[in-house]
Amino acid sequence: MKKNLSELDREYSENRKFQATADNLANGEFAVGDLNQSDRIVHLLQAWEIYLEENQMDIEKSVSEKIAECADLEELCDLLNSLSAQECDENDLSSLPTYGGDEPVNTSEIWSWDRDSLIIGDGNEYEIISREKYQELYG
Numbered sequence: 001m002k003k004n005l006s007e008l009d010r011e012y013s014e015n016r017k018f019q020a021t022a023d024n025l026a027n028g029e030f031a032v033g034d035l036n037q038s039d040r041i042v043h044l045l046q047a048w049e050i051y052l053e054e055n056q057m058d059i060e061k062s063v064s065e066k067i068a069e070c071a072d073l074e075e076l077c078d079l080l081n082s083l084s085a086q087e088c089d090e091n092d093l094s095s096l097p098t099y100g101g102d103e104p105v106n107t108s109e110i111w112s113w114d115r116d117s118l119i120i121g122d123g124n125e126y127e128i129i130s131r132e133k134y135q136e137l138y139g
Contacts, residue, residue, distance in 0.1 A: 063091040073099055073114045073128055080111065080119070080126040088123065101131075106138075 063083065070076040076096065083091075093111065101115035111119040117128050129137075 063087055067096060070097065073112060073117055073119060076112055077119050077126050077128050080121070085124070093123075104131075104134075110134075 066079055067076065070079055080093070096112045096119075098112050099114035101113055104110050104113060104118065109120050109122060111121060111126060113119065113131075117130050118134055119126050120129055120134065121127060
């Protein structure tokens with residue numbers, strides 16, 4: 001059953017069960033013919049904000065905010081591997097957080113570290129390697 005925007009607006013005001021989404025509005029699932037353009041925009045924005053809130057979407061987080069939220073080396077490595085080439089190019093990844101331990105003598109291709117491990121990579125792919133293994137491979 002389709003609901004018009006005034007019904008949805010009343011539901012939203014009364015009990016916060018407003019379930020409209022931008023897709024619903026874009027697909028013409030609501031009778032909006034009697035609304036002027038600015039009212040349509042307001043309802044579209046309300047629908048989109050509620051959709052994002054209910055789906056706990058964080059589309060506004062920047063890469064630097066995501067990096068700052070990483071609790072440990074594993075989370076940081078996962079995040080780095082999930083970034084697109086464009087995101088890597090657009091963000092300064094040269095000062096990533098570290099999670100304890102001494103700074104390695106040579107930090108070439110080492111992006112971050114903790115007491116026991118290092119994130120190494122070429123800027124396209126990243127992996128975690130133990131400090132001992134790194135020492136064996138690279139001296």
